[in-house]
Amino acid sequence: xxxxxxxxxxxxxxxxxxxxxxxxxxxxxxxxxxxxxxxxxxxxxxxxxxxxxxxxxxxxxxxxxxxxxxxxxxxxxxxxxxxxxxxxxxxxxxxxxxxxxxxxxxxxxxxxxxxxxxxxxxxxxxxxxxxxxxxxxxxxxxxxxxxxxxxxxxxxxxxxxxxxxxxxxxxxxxxxxxxxxxxxxxxxxxxxxxxxxxxxxxxxxxxxxxxxxxxxxxxxxxxxxxxxxxxxxxxxxxxxxxxxxxxxxxxxxxxxxxxxxxxxxxxxxxxxxxxxxxxxxxxxxxxxxxxxxxxxxxxxxxxxxxxxxxxxxxxxxxxxxxxxxxxxxxxxxxxxxxxxxxxxxxxxxxxxxxxxxxxxxxxxxxxxxxxxxxxxxxxxxxxxxxxxxxxxxxxxxxxxxxxxxxxxxxxxxxxxxxxxxxxxxxxxxxxxxxxxxxxxxxxxxxxxxxxxxxxxxxxxxxxxxxxxxxxxxxxxxxxxxxxxxxxxxxxxxxxxxxxxxxxxxxxxxxxxxxxxxxxxxxxxxxxxxxxxxxxxxxxxxxxxxxxxxxxxxxxxxxxxxxxxxxxxxxxxxxxxxxxxxxxxxxx
Amino acid sequence: xxxxxxxxxxxxxxxxxxxxxxxxxxxxxxxxxxxxxxxxxxxxxxxxxxxxxxxxxxxxxxxxxxxxxxxxxxxxxxxxxxxxxxxxxxxxxxxxxxxxxxxxxxxxxxxxxxxxxxxxxxxxxxxxxxxxxxxxxxxxxxxxxxxxxxxxxxxxxxxxxxxxxxxxxxxxxxxxxxxxxxxx
Numbered sequence: 034x035x036x037x038x039x040x041x042x043x044x045x046x047x048x049x050x051x052x053x054x055x056x057x058x059x060x061x062x063x064x065x066x067x068x069x070x071x072x073x074x075x076x077x078x079x080x081x082x083x084x085x086x087x088x089x090x091x092x093x094x095x096x097x098x099x100x101x102x103x104x105x106x107x108x109x110x111x112x113x114x115x116x117x118x119x120x121x122x123x124x125x126x127x128x129x130x131x132x133x134x135x136x137x138x139x140x141x142x143x144x145x146x147x148x149x150x151x152x153x154x155x156x157x158x159x160x161x162x163x164x165x166x167x168x169x170x171x172x173x174x175x176x177x178x179x180x181x182x183x184x185x186x187x188x189x190x191x192x193x194x195x196x197x198x199x200x201x202x203x204x205x206x207x208x209x210x211x212x213x214x215x216x217x218x219x220x221x222x223x224x225x226x227x228x229x230x231x232x233x234x235x236x237x238x239x240x241x242x243x244x245x246x247x248x249x250x251x252x253x254x255x256x257x258x259x260x261x262x263x264x265x266x267x268x269x270x271x272x273x274x275x276x277x278x279x280x281x282x283x284x285x286x287x288x289x290x291x292x293x294x295x296x297x298x299x300x301x302x303x304x305x306x307x308x309x310x311x312x313x314x315x316x317x318x319x320x321x322x323x324x325x326x327x328x329x330x331x332x333x334x335x336x337x338x339x340x341x342x343x344x345x346x347x348x349x350x351x352x353x354x355x356x357x358x359x360x361x362x363x364x365x366x367x368x369x370x371x372x373x374x375x376x377x378x379x380x381x382x383x384x385x386x387x388x389x390x391x392x393x394x395x396x397x398x399x400x401x402x403x404x405x406x407x408x409x410x411x412x413x414x415x416x417x418x419x420x421x422x423x424x425x426x427x428x429x430x431x432x433x434x435x436x437x438x439x440x441x442x443x444x445x446x447x448x449x450x451x452x453x454x455x456x457x458x459x460x461x462x463x464x465x466x467x468x469x470x471x472x473x474x475x476x477x478x479x480x481x482x483x484x485x486x487x488x489x490x491x492x493x494x495x496x497x498x499x500x501x502x503x504x505x506x507x508x509x510x511x512x513x514x515x516x517x518x519x520x521x522x523x524x525x526x527x528x529x530x531x532x533x534x535x536x537x538x539x540x541x542x543x544x545x546x547x548x549x550x551x552x553x554x555x556x557x558x559x560x561x562x563x564x565x566x567x568x569x570x571x572x573x574x575x576x577x578x579x580x581x582x583x584x585x586x587x588x589x590x591x592x593x594x595x596x597x598x599x600x601x602x603x604x605x606x607x608x609x610x611x612x613x614x615x616x617x618x619x620x
Numbered sequence: 621x622x623x624x625x626x627x628x629x630x631x632x633x634x635x636x637x638x639x640x641x642x643x644x645x646x647x648x649x650x651x652x653x654x655x656x657x658x659x660x661x662x663x664x665x666x667x668x669x670x671x672x673x674x675x676x677x678x679x680x681x682x683x684x685x686x687x688x689x690x691x692x693x694x695x696x697x698x699x700x701x702x703x704x705x706x707x708x709x710x711x712x713x714x715x716x717x718x719x720x721x722x723x724x725x726x727x728x729x730x731x732x733x734x735x736x737x738x739x740x741x742x743x744x745x746x747x748x749x750x751x752x753x754x755x756x757x758x759x760x761x762x763x764x765x766x767x768x769x770x771x772x773x774x775x776x777x778x779x780x781x782x783x784x785x786x787x788x789x790x791x792x793x794x795x796x797x798x799x800x801x802x803x804x
Contacts, residue, residue: 165634170641174688177633189789194688225786228630228691352682 048217053181054083056218057145057207060188061089063220066116068482069145070094070103074120075160076147079212092482092511095503097124099475101131104142106479108135109462110437110487112265114196115142115479121149122160125167125206130469132171132202137466138286139263141200143191144172148208151179164206173201181214185221193224198231199350200263232349235366235374243321243345243362244378248386250319250343251393252400253279256302259286259465260324260348260368262458267291269372270323276379278394279321280401282310284331286465287324289455293434299401300410303331304601305447308408308610311601313401314339315608322346324368327357328466337606347371408612412452413595419568421445421520421591425452427575428490428518436488437462437480441473441497444526447597449492471500474517478504481513488516488579495521495548505558508584516578517586521548521564522593530596551588562586622651623677624703626773627666627684628691628781631657635689639666642683648672652705652770663691667772692781700776706769707751712739713762721761728754 051059057080061069068090073081084091094100097119104115119128125146135142149158165177174194176187184207191203247253261270261283267290274281274297282302283290291298302310314320320342325331332338335357346353346360347368354363364371412422425448432438434456440446440463455461462480464472477491493501498519508515520526529543555562560583565574571589578585599610629635636655643650651669658665672680677695684693696703709730713721718740725732725742728750734741739762744754748771758764 166637169634169637170645175634193787193789221789223786224789225784226688227783229688229784230685230782231784350686352679352686356679 048219050215051218052079052083053184053207053212053214053216054080055087056181056184056216057188057212058083058087058089059218060185060221061116064114064189064192066114068092068107069116069118070100070107070479071118071145072097072100072120072124074122074124074147076121076149076209077118077124077212079209080118080145080147091118092478092507094475094478094507097127098130098471099478099501099504099507101128101142101144102134102469102472102475103479103482104144105131105135105138105140105472106439106462106476107483108140108142108479109138109476110459110480111483112263112459113141113483114192115140116145117142118145120147120160121164122162124160125164126162128204129167129171130467132168132204134464134467134469134472135202136171136173138464139200139259140202141195142202143195144168144202144204146204146206147212148177148206150210151208152210154208164204168204171202172204173199175204175206177206178211179208181211181216184211185218186224189221190224190226194226194229198229232351232365233367233370235347235364235371237374239362239364240371240374241378243364243375244382245386246319246343246345246362247277247321247379248382248389251390252317252341252397253277253319253321253394254313254317254342255279255281255291255321255323256284256314256325257281257287257290257323258284258325261287261290262324264324264349264367264369265458266324266369266372267458269369269376271295272376273321273372273379276376276383278398280313280398282306282313284325284328284465285450285463288450288461289458292456293454294456299405301450303328303607304333304603305451305597305599306331306607307405307410307451308599308612309401309404311599311607311610312404314342315606316400317342320344322360323372324348326353329357331607332357333601333605333607333609337608408599410451412448415592416568418592419566419571419589421522421595422448422452423568423571424518424520424575424589424591425449425492427572428492429453430572431575431579432488432490434460436460436490437477437484438490438492439463439473439477439480440491441493442468442470443494443496443528444522444530444595444597445492445494445520447527448520470494470497473497474501474504474508474515477515477517478507478513481515482511489514491515491517493517493519494526495519495523495545496525499545499548502554505555505586509558509560512583514582515584517584518575518578519551519586519588520591521588522591522595523548524593526595527597529594533594533596535602548588551586555584555586560584560586562588564588564590566590621671621674622669622697623672624696624701624771624773625668625670625681625684625693626696626701626775627668627693628658629664629666630689630691631662631664632689635664635687636666638687638689639668639684642680642687643668643670646676646680648680652768654770654772667770669771691783692779694775694779696773696775701773702776703747703771703773704745705748705751705771706743706745707755708733708741708743708767709755709758710734710739710741710765711758711762712764717761721758724757724761728757730754
């Protein structure tokens, strides 16, 4: 899929003398890697020397953190393992945020880091850091490769661990002398991880019981999350929802798991979820929880969450079962496999069971429709200023549920999640669990490399954008046609919102002044950009950005004091939503 | 209440750090921890005694079982298991009380491992409570110095050990050069 003309493995069956660097690249090729996001340094010089005439594509970012985010963008938009690379010490420590981010959202990435020469490890050598120790808690697993003989095994194990079971980040730390060492390379034919257990199939008896509980329910609700995306189970999810005709919500990580346009789809639930989604959760008598972890941003006050519901919890990670909410019917397995089986059982049992509670279920669907009509999720639009929600509506219009949208973290992230439709999985890329500002732009870079055919919007705030400005150079280097849309309210919007609502409007360090001239900034990097303030400019400017064959920086001055609603105050029950500002206060 | 966890783990660098990391990340203090190789030199048996809130116990065990290096983590707190600890104790005692000390040691089943004019070095095993008592008694004879091993335990129930089989790695390995090329 890349433009590399001749990407050759050594193709050797017999062993061949190669350097550690060459062996590493050979293993990466065998893992189907065609693109690495990285930044060179002292101890990775031997690796970069091997890369010099190797067809492996290496994308030079401007900060290692963004290499990790770009690898995540690559992985999130494709499901393939993203790869990033950094040198020892500061290079490795700069990866940490991206690793934790991937850990929180279960994203498969492999990070390669250089380490000081093995003899120097532990001597406080130049650019030495205990990467193995530092990243222990931010990875699914990590390796310190002490000899070149262990290298191929470690690389293949890393890819297997990253991409199997509940996906996650894996780091491989390689000392400089291992890169340099010469060794006879023989391809690895199998790996053995006796303690690494992956449960995929789901317990047949539990699945049968789940089917029965589903038919018996009067007010079922499907609560689907990032696990649906990770498992590639959106087709099965759609089938399930249609088969039992139940309303469904998808979490922030699950957006696109069920098409936003699907008639059974409600919206995202939780702190900034819709009225109908949260009321649905609260009044359901059965939650069919699929690849979700009952995150506090979804459940609100746990004691008051879905108080009437039985819970069927399907997750590949046994440690998620009962972690936050006890499951009445736990099923440990790959949600795709479990749904396939569950659908089969439901189809078999439908003739005798579908008829029960038919009326109650019809009432339930009507109730959901009424809640939707009562407090619909509609974007604010004004005639005098650009409302941030209005920007999302316009992006949604241009996307039609098909574009990749990456976001940063904060108000704009929530508005994007509320108002931009995603009709298939792997279109909505955001830092859901960790909430890392500065994620939007570099993840868009990774996504655009992975999906050159796709229209990619990087929807960012003026705060997060300024954390990732250096990557504009990467975008220009590779002429990536990313449409960067800055929702510029001159504040750290979510911080300002909380300070307004919970700290007597004492706006402490929330105002961001001295934002650069976007047109000049883009021009300085050699591409097009502009700032707009008038409502009438919004639609044409976005259209112009999309028409532009290259990258585009659109800085949208939005109304500064807009708040994200509905909102469940921290610690509140999710049915106790604040639906909007009491009265629009005119200054 | 103290929890007794027994783990079978790969004998690899970093394995201990990953396991204690599950505990330290949650702010739990380890009361005791023992590790040693099993008859299979690639594996180690670890016994940990730690104070965990009752409602979080199964979560901690699950998190340990998730670790790649852990073959099996089990909670032996309430299941049939034999638990033992060893103490090495040096007691300085005047000649007059030597006979009494030896008598007392015999009652506790302790063995003399060194004897000098200064006093004795004794070795005792048993459950933790018995060792506490033994140490208390010895303290009454004079100045003592104690090293305790921490608990080791063995389950009396046969626990099914499920190991992951080797995984062929990977599809690309069997493919020809050209196939790899076209994909890239």
